[in-house]
Amino acid sequence: MDTIELLAQGYAWTAARIAAVPADDLDVPTPCSGWNLQDLLSHTIGVVTMLTDAVATTAADADSDAPVVRVLGSTPWDRAIAEQAARSRRAWDAPGVMDRTFDLPIGTQSAPMLASISLLEVVVHGWDISQATGEAAEIPDALALPVLQFARQALNDANRGDNFAADIGIGDTATDQLVAFLGRKQP
Numbered sequence: 001m002d003t004i005e006l007l008a009q010g011y012a013w014t015a016a017r018i019a020a021v022p023a024d025d026l027d028v029p030t031p032c033s034g035w036n037l038q039d040l041l042s043h044t045i046g047v048v049t050m051l052t053d054a055v056a057t058t059a060a061d062a063d064s065d066a067p068v069v070r071v072l073g074s075t076p077w078d079r080a081i082a083e084q085a086a087r088s089r090r091a092w093d094a095p096g097v098m099d100r101t102f103d104l105p106i107g108t109q110s111a112p113m114l115a116s117i118s119l120l121e122v123v124v125h126g127w128d129i130s131q132a133t134g135e136a137a138e139i140p141d142a143l144a145l146p147v148l149q150f151a152r153q154a155l156n157d158a159n160r161g162d163n164f165a166a167d168i169g170i171g172d173t174a175t176d177q178l179v180a181f182l183g184r185k186q187p
Contacts, residue, residue: 008088012085015081017129026041044125045080045081054109056091057094144173
């Protein structure tokens with residue numbers, strides 16, 4: 001399956017995690033050190049918006065034939081993730097998009113690299129959210145395995161920066177291996 005289809009599935013999976021967020025318990029810790037659930041939700045929407053903004057064009061954003069994305073819950077984050085999922089799909093479906101490069105705060109990225117970065121961000125933050133809410137959802141192997149493969153190719157000790165802790169090196173499932181590789185553990 002191609003990365004763009006996986007990205008659409010990743011958005012759907014994460015939207016379901018966001019829909020499970022209780023409206024009154026946003027101060028709980030998350031696997032992201034120093035962030036509570038509200039911080040994580042805001043970061044998640046912010047990062048997927050930034051990544052989608054990089055690839056979106058005015059024509060793609062205005063496409064009236066774009067699929068409608070169903071909002072799963074009633075919070076601003078539910079609406080925001082649904083909007084970004086729809087924008088992402090329109091942007092990545094634009095002709096010639098996979099031949100382009102994009103300028104981001106993290107540097108210039110090829111379309112395939114940006115699609116993989118977007119997939120990692122959407123899926124892993126969905127897992128983070130599920131841990132904070134107590135849902136503790138396993139990432140489907142169809143998402144976890146390609147994200148893990150990409151992460152292993154893209155990240156090494158020298159470029160983890162402040163975004164990813166050191167590889168914990170544990171895990172029986174694809175989900176466990178992925179989040180451990182990114183230095184995450186349950187809150």
